[in-house]
Amino acid sequence: MxxxxxxxxxxxxxxxxxxxxxxxxxxxxxxxxxxxxxxxxxxxxxxxxxxxxxxxxxxxxxxxxxxxxxxxxxxxxxxxxxxxxxxxxxxxxxxxxxxxxxxxxxxxxxxxxxxxxxxxxxxxxxxxxxxxxxxxxxxxxxxxxxxxxxxxxxxxxxLPPTGEVGGLARMEEKVEAAEAxxxxxxxxxxxKEPLEAEFLEMEEAEALEKELRELKEKVRAKKKKAQRRSPA
Structure with a gap:
């Protein structure tokens, strides 16, 4: 067709x-x-x-x-x-x-x-x-x-080979601004493509959740350790 x-x-x-x-x-x-x-x-x-x-x-x-x-x-x-x-x-x-x-x-x-x-x-x-x-x-x-x-x-x-220093400085500023x-x-x-950005965001969220779980486990471990040390 x-x-x-x-x-x-x-x-x-x-x-x-x-x-x-x-x-x-x-x-x-x-x-x-x-x-x-x-x-x-x-x-x-x-x-x-x-x-x-x-x-x-x-x-x-x-x-x-x-x-x-x-x-x-x-x-x-x-x-x-x-x-x-x-x-x-x-x-x-x-x-x-x-x-x-x-x-x-x-x-x-x-x-x-x-x-x-x-x-x-x-x-x-x-x-x-x-x-x-x-x-x-x-x-x-x-x-x-x-x-x-x-x-x-x-x-x-x-630009000519030579010129006033002030003129060159102004030109340099313009060039830097244009480059920026x-x-x-x-x-x-x-x-990055939206889809790739979404995956990166998902991975970042997963890493954050993992770090939070590790922190919670660390806090619980410290609490248990402190409880064992405290007198009955």
């Missing part, structure tokens, strides 16, 4: 390489995410169509089953009344609907399997789109930080 192929192409693309070669990396990153979102809409539409087709087959299967039972009951009624010819015709009808039921059952099973696979693909693509958005935001932030750092450092290359901003932006953009 073309839509699945397009999504796979976007997901597997080397985003870093594409952004490095792009004239406007931010525009390229946003465009890639937009294409993923459009493809995701198409995948959802395919899933909806598959579910609708599966339900139509299921309803048809149920209807044919009911008709087969009805003709079976009519055949039995005809036999009770001694109308064998009528019973044969009723059984023939019953067999037609039974045959259709078997065929529709196989089709319905295939449709259910197809729908199940499409839903799995949809869940995968939704997760990929979420990941792509996070990568887009991170890459754009890094690109802006790099661009700002380059812009900040370029004046240093244009770049480092702060790096700290923000290169922060």
């Amino acid at each position: 073309k839509v699945f192929s397009r999504v796979s192409d976007i997901i597997s693309a080397n985003i870093n390489d594409l952004l490095d070669r792009a004239e406007n990396p931010e525009k390229m990153a946003r465009q890639m995410v937009r294409e993923l979102e459009e493809a995701l809409i198409a995948v959802r539409r395919e899933v909806v169509l598959a579910i609708a087709a599966e339900r139509r087959l299921t309803r048809r299967l149920e209807q044919e089953g009911v008709l087969a039972k009805d003709w079976q009951a009519r055949a039995e009624e005809a036999v009770k009344k001694g109308q064998d010819d009528l019973a044969r015709r009723a059984l023939a009808k019953k067999r037609e609907h039974t045959f259709l039921t078997k065929g529709l059952g196989s089709q319905a099973e295939l449709a259910r399997a197809h729908t199940r696979r499409l839903k799995e693909h949809l869940n995968l693509f939704q997760e990929k789109v979420t990941q792509a958005k996070r990568r887009r935001d991170l890459l754009i932030a890094r690109h802006r930080a790099t661009r700002a750092e380059k812009k900040m450092r370029k004046p240093l290359l244009d 901003e770049v480092e702060a932006l790096r700290e923000i953009t290169e922060a």
